[in-house]
Amino acid sequence: MPEGLVIKAYGGFCFVWMEGKVEKCTLRGKLRTRGRVLAGDEVVVRSLSGGRGVVEEVKPRRSEMVRPPVANADQALVVVSFREPSPALNLLDRILVHCEAAGIRIVICVNKLDLAAPGAENEAWIETYRDAGYPTLVTSAVTGEGVAALREALARRITVVAGPSGSGKSSLINAVQPGLNLRTGEISPKLQRGRHVTRHVELLALEGGGWVADAPGFSVLRLEGIDRAELAGLFPEFGRHTDGCRFADCVHYREPDCAVRRAVAGGAVARFRYAHYLGFLREILAREGKNKL
Numbered sequence: 570m571p572e573g574l575v576i577k578a579y580g581g582f583c584f585v586w587m588e589g590k591v592e593k594c595t596l597r598g599k600l601r602t603r604g605r606v607l608a609g610d611e612v613v614v615r616s617l618s619g620g621r622g623v624v625e626e627v628k629p630r631r632s633e634m635v636r637p638p639v640a641n642a643d644q645a646l647v648v649v650s651f652r653e654p655s656p657a658l659n660l661l662d663r664i665l666v667h668c669e670a671a672g673i674r675i676v677i678c679v680n681k682l683d684l685a686a687p688g689a690e691n692e693a694w695i696e697t698y699r700d701a702g703y704p705t706l707v708t709s710a711v712t713g714e715g716v717a718a719l720r721e722a723l724a725r726r727i728t729v730v731a732g733p734s735g736s737g738k739s740s741l742i743n744a745v746q747p748g749l750n751l752r753t754g755e756i757s758p759k760l761q762r763g764r765h766v767t768r769h770v771e772l773l774a775l776e777g778g779g780w781v782a783d784a785p786g787f788s789v790l791r792l793e794g795i796d797r798a799e800l801a802g803l804f805p806e807f808g809r810h811t812d813g814c815r816f817a818d819c820v821h822y823r824e825p826d827c828a829v830r831r832a833v834a835g836g837a838v839a840r841f842r843y844a845h846y847l848g849f850l851r852e853i854l855a856r857e858g859k860n861k862l
């Protein structure tokens with residue numbers, strides 16, 4: 570039976586890409602439970618007449634994100650901008666932690682280089698992310714700078730696009746491939762307060778191979794499912810130091826002989842990243858209902 574890629578799934582149907590054609594499929598009984606078939610799933614299809622089919626089987630997933638619901642995402646592209654809006658690094662770190670927990674690769678993109686001061690592409694905060702190990706591109710959807718590198722980063726992969734409203738996600742995807750319209754920009758700023766995130770995810774095809782997930786739902790990230798012991802490991806540059814802490818269960822706050830705090834004091838870990846870590850830790854402890862910091 571033929572295999573294909575689910576580009577959209579909702580309401581008991583899914584749309585499966587098979588050798589360039591899209592077939593609208595129903596789901597075999599046991600697959601009808603919500604979440605059993607997601608955009609990004611590789612499936613086995615029994616074709617019926619008239620371009621219809623039935624999804625018989627879902628192949629094992631390489632990765633799975635709950636919010637937004639996407640299977641087999643290879644990476645997240647997290648877009649922030651130099652200005653308008655200026656980068657909200659707390660939100661950036663929250664998205665990074667969320668993607669790290671989901672186990673997917675991350676590419677950071679700092680957009681609107683045309684609005685930034687000369688030399689901005691090497692500002693200290695950007696170097697912090699590069700040093701942590703994140704590939705970090707700088708782009709302008711207006712001048713086209715960095716767009717070729719972004720196109721290369723997206724090729725042959727399934728990419729979930731995230732980032733604050735107005736950072737230029739839709740504009741960048743459109744610069745990579747004119748006509749490919751991410752629908753995140755369709756709601757006017759005035760309506761944003763009442764904005765719902767119930768729309769389904771859709772994978773958009775890139776010409777050179779690869780897919781971009783038009784994925785609403787990054788706006789409310791509550792660090793669900795992450796526990797205190799796991800959090801520091803989701804900041805890759807902290808992980809290089811945790812072995813040096815005296816206590817194996819150190820949360821790197823007030824414990825004596827903490828190697829992470831030493832790294833902060835010595836400048837090896839950026840203060841702003843550590844401050845965000847503490848904020849997230851507080852949030853997790855409050856949720857766990859245990860002792861506060």
Ligand SMILES: Nc1nc2c(ncn2[C@@H]2O[C@H](COP(=O)(O)OP(=O)(O)OP(=O)(O)O)[C@@H](O)[C@H]2O)c(=O)[nH]1
Nearest residue numbers: 680681709710711734735736737738739740753754
């Ligand atoms: N100067 C400049 N403006 C840009 C750039 N990229 C996007 N913009 C502008 O920034 C505004 C927001 O861009 P969008 O592409 O809609 O941003 P978005 O991230 O998709 O926003 P949401 O849909 O709200 O999530 C638009 O007015 C764009 O024209 C850029 O590189 N430079």
Ligand SMILES: [Zn+2]
Nearest residue numbers: 814819821827
């Ligand atoms: Zn520690």
